[in-house]
Amino acid sequence: MKSKVYFSDLKATTKRNLFKKLEELLEKVKIKSRIKPHRPVAIKLHFGERGNTAFIRPIFLRVIVDKVKEYKGLPFLTDTTTLYKGSRSEAVTHLTTAILNGFDYSVVGAPLIIADGIYGNTFVRVKINQRIYKEVSIAAEIDHADSLISVAHYKCHELSGFGGTLKNIGMGCAAKDGKLSQHSNLSPKVNSELCIGCGDCVAWCPGAAISLKNKKAVFNSEKCIGCGECPTICQRGAIDLQWDENMADFQKKMVEYTYGVLKEKREKTIFINFITQVSPECDCYPFADVPIVADIGILASTDPVAIDQASTDLVNQQPGNSLSKLKSGLEPGGDKLRGLFPEVDWTIQLQYAQKLGLGQRDYELIKI
Numbered sequence: 001m002k003s004k005v006y007f008s009d010l011k012a013t014t015k016r017n018l019f020k021k022l023e024e025l026l027e028k029v030k031i032k033s034r035i036k037p038h039r040p041v042a043i044k045l046h047f048g049e050r051g052n053t054a055f056i057r058p059i060f061l062r063v064i065v066d067k068v069k070e071y072k073g074l075p076f077l078t079d080t081t082t083l084y085k086g087s088r089s090e091a092v093t094h095l096t097t098a099i100l101n102g103f104d105y106s107v108v109g110a111p112l113i114i115a116d117g118i119y120g121n122t123f124v125r126v127k128i129n130q131r132i133y134k135e136v137s138i139a140a141e142i143d144h145a146d147s148l149i150s151v152a153h154y155k156c157h158e159l160s161g162f163g164g165t166l167k168n169i170g171m172g173c174a175a176k177d178g179k180l181s182q183h184s185n186l187s188p189k190v191n192s193e194l195c196i197g198c199g200d201c202v203a204w205c206p207g208a209a210i211s212l213k214n215k216k217a218v219f220n221s222e223k224c225i226g227c228g229e230c231p232t233i234c235q236r237g238a239i240d241l242q243w244d245e246n247m248a249d250f251q252k253k254m255v256e257y258t259y260g261v262l263k264e265k266r267e268k269t270i271f272i273n274f275i276t277q278v279s280p281e282c283d284c285y286p287f288a289d290v291p292i293v294a295d296i297g298i299l300a301s302t303d304p305v306a307i308d309q310a311s312t313d314l315v316n317q318q319p320g321n322s323l324s325k326l327k328s329g330l331e332p333g334g335d336k337l338r339g340l341f342p343e344v345d346w347t348i349q350l351q352y353a354q355k356l357g358l359g360q361r362d363y364e365l366i367k368i
Contacts, residue, residue, distance in 0.1 A: 001365045003306035007314075009297040009367070010276075022063045024368050025300040029270050034302075035147045037072035042115070042145035044172060046153060047079050047098035052089035053287030054277040056153050058102040064149060064272075065110040072146065075110045077103060080139045080172060081120035082284060083179050083227045085208040091118040107339040115139035120176030125344040126260040130356065132253055136260035137178040147268040148261070150304070154275045154311045156292065157282050159186070159228045159241075160251050161337040161346025162315075165271045165306040166353055182253040185246035186226035190217045194238035201230045201239060234282050251349040258304065259356050262317070273311045274298045279327035280340055292326045292336055305359030307351055314338070 006028040008021040035041050043064060048055030061077060068075040079098075081090055087095040091114035098112055101148060116122050116139035124143040127135045142148065152168035160167060171179060188299065197215030209223035210230065231239045239248070261267060275296035279288045296314050301307040319337065320330030329339030337346045350361050 002362045003093050003301060003303035005299055005301040005303070005306050005310040005358055005363045005365050007299050007310070007365055007367050009299055010295055019060070019063050021368065022060060022298060023067060025272070025298060026067045026270070028063065028303055028366075028368060029300045031067055031244065031270060032071045034067060034268055034270055035071055035073040039074060039146035040144070041073040041075045041147045042142050043068075043075055043077050043110070043148060043149045043151060043318065044142065044168060045077060045079060045151040046168065046283050047094070047103055047170065047177065048101045048276070049284050049286050050097045050100060052283050052288050053073055054153060054155060054283055055101060055281045056151060056276075056287035057272050058104075058107045060274070061108045061110075061151065062104070064151065065108055068149070069109070072302050076113050076145075077108055077110050078113045078141060079102045079114045080142075080174065081114060081117045081176055083176065083183065083225060084229050084284065085204060086284065086286065089206070092253045094224050100192060108128070113141050114274055115141040115173070116175040123175030123177060126263060128256060128260045130256045130259060132249065133260075136257050137175045137181075138257075138261055139173050139175050148265050149270045149272065151272045153277075154273045155279045155281070156340050157284060157338060158232060158341055159247065159344070160254065160349055161341055161344045162308075162312055163282060164273050164311050165304045166258050166308055166349050169261050170254035172255075173261045174257050180225055181226070182250060182257065183226035183228060186228050186241055187221065187224065187246070188219060188228075188239050188241050190219065191238045191240070192216045194236050196238075198236075200235065200362045201233050204229060204233045215277060223309070229284070232285060247344065252352045255349055255356060255358070256351045258353065259358060262304070262358065266316060269302065269304075271301050271304050271307045273307050275299065275311055275314060278315060290321060290324040292321050292324045292340070295320070301363075303359035303363070305350055305353045305361055306363035310363050310365055314348070
């Protein structure tokens, strides 16, 4: 049987605005049966880097919070600390950034908790016994929560092709130790002919792995943590990643972490994807570039694989935005993700997640 993915486009009326439609989506996936009264419900989202504008609007989170409260759950909004040197690398500035971006209690109606502690070292080891990992480091407060609602902003990503539910959970619920492990085999390289020695990559690198020698960027592979941020930071296109089997393993590691997060929560989870302002890069950057397609809508499912497959299909069905970074695949039906990152096989995460039994790529799209 195909998995059900519920879909709302962005058309609205006075009596049926987007907040009402989001409520309908939550009822379609039977939110009441997924939470227990008086038990904590983690609503996992991305609060947005300072300067980024593509994150989901806080008022939509208020709708989800209110629905959880209606069924007597105890909701809290949560995310984890980052590897890189942005405004969310530890809990204090992360919370400050979240509030700056509008995720204040007076707006969302729920407390904010950084799930892996002040410095990202508060986690639980979960045994999974998979091909790459035998155990994974999951942010403690996400592991301790009784239920989990993933609210993902669907966007493009230079390492996995796209970021949706699987990335929001697999990378987003990992403690710093887990994020570092997932990125550990990625290796950047510099084209010295293109490098102008501006130093932007040196200032951004969280591992202090880049230095300037003779006005050219040089990498120290022993210090590199493999976060993959430097190619986007470089405005000259002088830095690239070595696209090999390690890139496939990056996606598989992310999926195994998703497996660990959901291991004891399979019947207590809901997945929501917002396909709005589909930016060409991850929300972890302090900016959001021109979206690659027009806004599409909101999806909800209890299958994390099906919702990501459906989201990607909907994006690829649209005409591409010629004003964006999209290089090819602009025609309806064209592969938008390959159009941005031709070396990345984005299907790997979906194939591997299906293989691990997290869900299935076959789905029934039900428009509400």
